Amino acid sequence: xxxxxxxxxxxxxxxxxxxxxxxxxxxxxxxxxxxxxxxxxxxxxxxxxxxxxxxxxxxxxxxxxxxxxxxxxxxxxxxxxxxxxxxxxxxxxxxxxxxxxxxxxxxxxxxxxxxxxxxxxxxxxxxxxxxxxxxxxxxxxxxxxxxxxxxxxxxxxxxxxxxxxxxxxxxxxxxxxxxxxxxxxxxxxxxxxxxxxxxxxxxxxxxxxxxxxxxxxxxxxxxxxxxxxxxxxxxxxxxxxxxxxxxxxxxxxxxxxxxxxxxxxxxxxxxxxxxxxxxxxxxxxxxxxxxxxxxxxxxxxxxxxxxxxxxxxxxxxxxxxxxxxxxxxxxxxxxxxxxxxxxxxxxxxxxxxxxxxxxxxxxxxxxxxxxxxxxxxxxxxxxxxxxxxxxxxxxxxxxxxxx
Numbered sequence: 058x059x060x061x062x063x064x065x066x067x068x069x070x071x072x073x074x075x076x077x078x079x080x081x082x083x084x085x086x087x088x089x090x091x092x093x094x095x096x097x098x099x100x101x102x103x104x105x106x107x108x109x110x111x112x113x114x115x116x117x118x119x120x121x122x123x124x125x126x127x128x129x130x131x132x133x134x135x136x137x138x139x140x141x142x143x144x145x146x147x148x149x150x151x152x153x154x155x156x157x158x159x160x161x162x163x164x165x166x167x168x169x170x171x172x173x174x175x176x177x178x179x180x181x182x183x184x185x186x187x188x189x190x191x192x193x194x195x196x197x198x199x200x201x202x203x204x205x206x207x208x209x210x211x212x213x214x215x216x217x218x219x220x221x222x223x224x225x226x227x228x229x230x231x232x233x234x235x236x237x238x239x240x241x242x243x244x245x246x247x248x249x250x251x252x253x254x255x256x257x258x259x260x261x262x263x264x265x266x267x268x269x270x271x272x273x274x275x276x277x278x279x280x281x282x283x284x285x286x287x288x289x290x291x292x293x294x295x296x297x298x299x300x301x302x303x304x305x306x307x308x309x310x311x312x313x314x315x316x317x318x319x320x321x322x323x324x325x326x327x328x329x330x331x332x333x334x335x336x337x338x339x340x341x342x343x344x345x346x347x348x349x350x351x352x353x354x355x356x357x358x359x360x361x362x363x364x365x366x367x368x369x370x371x372x373x374x375x376x377x378x379x380x381x382x383x384x385x386x387x388x389x390x391x392x393x394x395x396x397x398x399x400x401x402x403x404x405x406x407x408x409x410x411x412x413x414x415x416x417x418x419x420x421x422x423x424x425x426x427x428x429x430x431x432x433x434x435x436x437x438x439x440x441x442x443x444x445x446x447x448x449x450x451x452x453x454x455x456x457x458x459x460x
Contacts, residue, residue, distance in 0.1 A: 063094040063456060066166035066191075068156050068182040070149065070175055072100040072129065074111055076343045077291060078372035079172065079198060082237075082260055084124075089448035091126035097164050098127060099156050101134040101148075106291060106319045107340075108138035119159060132159055139293060139320040153177040160185040168455055170235075171227075172196040174204065176220065179227040194455050195231035196258075197241055203365050233455050238391050240368035258451040260372045261444035264435065267347045267380040283310045284421050286385070287353035289346055290373045292319035297361035299325065300387060303410020305332045308417055313357070316341055316349055350380035354427070355420055359387035362407040370395060375442050378434030383427045385416040401434030 067087060071079045087096050102120070103111040110116050120131040132155045137144035152175075160169070160181065169191045171182030179195050186193035202220040225248055228234060234255045236242060246252055292298055292315065301313050302325070311334060315325075318340040329335040341349070350356065356377030360366040367390025374392055377384050384402030386392060393404050403419060405412035420427050 063168070064164075064166045065090060065094050065096045065168045065170065065455075066160060066164050066182075066185065067096070067098045068160065068169065068171045068178045068185070069098065069100050070152055070178060071105055072098055072103070073124070073343075074114075075103045075105045076340065077105065078260060079174070081343070081372065083172065085261065085263065085444045086448050086451065087127045088125050089445065090452055093452065096127045097166070098124075098129045099160055099164070100129065100131055101152050102131045104134060104136045106139040106293075108136045108141070108144075110136065130159055130163065132156060139291075149175040149177050153181045157181040157184050161188060165189060166191050168192045168194060170194040170196060170455070172198060173201065174199045176201045176224050176227070179231075180223065183227060183230060192232045192455065193230065194233045194235060195227050196235040196237070197245075198237050200241065200244060200365065200368070235451070235454070238368050238370045240391050256451075256454045258447055258454070259370065259442060260375060261442045261447040262375045262379045262438045263444050264379050264439045267350065267376065284354045284417070285312045285314055285352070286355045286357050286417055287314045287316060287349060287382075288357045288359070288373075289316040289349060289376070290371075292317050292322040292325060294321055295361055295363075295366070296321070297359055297387075297408055299328070300359055300408055300410050300413055301335060301357070302329055302332060304413040304417070305329075305335050307411070307414040308334070311417060311421065312336060314338065314349070314353065316346075346376070347380060350377065350382055353382060355417060356380070356382040356384045356402075357387075357413075358384055358392070359413075360392075360407060362389075366407075367391065375438050378438045381431045381435045383420055383430035384434065385413060385420070387413065395437075396434075399434050399437035400430065401437060402430050 067083055069083050071077060073080050073084050087098055090096050102116045103114055116133055118133045122129050135144060135148040135151050137148045166189060169182045169186040171178040173179060183193050201224050202217045228245060228248060228250045234245060235258050236255060237259055239257050242255055245255055305313055313335045316338045326337050358371055358374045360369060366388060369388060370391050374384060378401050384396060386396050386402055386404045387407040389407060396402050396404060403416040405416045
């Protein structure tokens with residue numbers, strides 16, 4: 058158990074009502090921690106990924122609300138669609154400044170946590186922690202500047218150098234470094250980071266949330282198809298979803314349902330004009346995802362072929378397994394290891410439309426195998442990626458409580 062006076066401040070650019078891996082992670086962790094400590098989240102006015110402020114919110118200087126027992130401060134933001142690199146950069150820098158000011162003015166934490174992306178949250182959190190004499194925790198969800206180089210044509214040498222120096226500074230000054238995939242440990246130790254500061258706390262899952270539901274199933278149309286393959290998540294450059302357009306013409310009777318939004322959605326949707334079996338729904342609330350997955354037959358998880366993504370473990374992989382869906386996975390490395398260990402689907406070569414089509418055909422022709430993968434996947438994530446266990450271990454780590 059924690060002491061009564063423990064107070065945790067989380068500095069994160071992304072938080073609900075936005076949807077996404079980071080938003081889900083901090084919603085799940087903060088509400089569990091609030092049972093034992095005072096938890097405050099400092100974030101931006103919600104506009105991800107379209108760059109438009111969500112209904113019910115204003116882009117005001119500061120808005121405070123309660124999410125269960127968690128205090129949330131939403132700060133004024135520079136709105137930016139996810140594909141606009143310049144405005145996103147300005148948005149990140151602005152949040153670093155305004156979060157620092159708000160954190161110093163309104164909160165007196167004993168622990169300050171910054172989560173990346175984006176990495177400048179770490180600068181804000183470090184300043185707050187040092188002035189408030191609090192423990193500084195830096196959570197690494199992406200490696201920088203490697204991440205920006207992997208998904209863009211950005212080549213400003215000075216900015217890349219500055220980013221690298223910034224994250225290295227934060228690595229060495231953090232009291233705890235939290236990594237969400239085990240593969241991140243090697244780059245940190247190669248940067249001469251004290252290995253004892255590094256702790257692996259992965260993304261998790263709430264299996265009960267993905268129990269079969271009949272909500273919002275009108276998105277799915279089985280009238281002209283005998284199989285639905287669903288991709289649910291961000292549609293960004295890193296996700297390489299043009300692979301669907303390569304595979305779709307090879308699969309009569311198969312519908313690809315793409316649920317989400319992002320920088321590449323409009324381009325991909327235009328390119329799919331002549332693909333009758335590719336359907337875009339746009340972004341949907343998190344609460345509707347279980348219903349969509351429940352009426353799907355197969356889940357698709359994919360990232361561009363890139364060595365950096367071999368260290369990734371997409372949250373949508375865990376979500377699909379929790380929803381008891383077989384997975385066709387176009388990601389190598391850590392995600393491949395998890396899917397194979399779980400015996401929860403088929404791995405295909407990233408970016409290879411023919412390989413994707415072959416994997417879907419194999420599952421379409423073998424419903425018993427689909428069922429075997431589905432059951433095994435749900436059992437695996439329930440055992441290894443339960444949010445309750447992750448939250449408990451994480452809290453014990455940052456408060457230096459004995460396990």
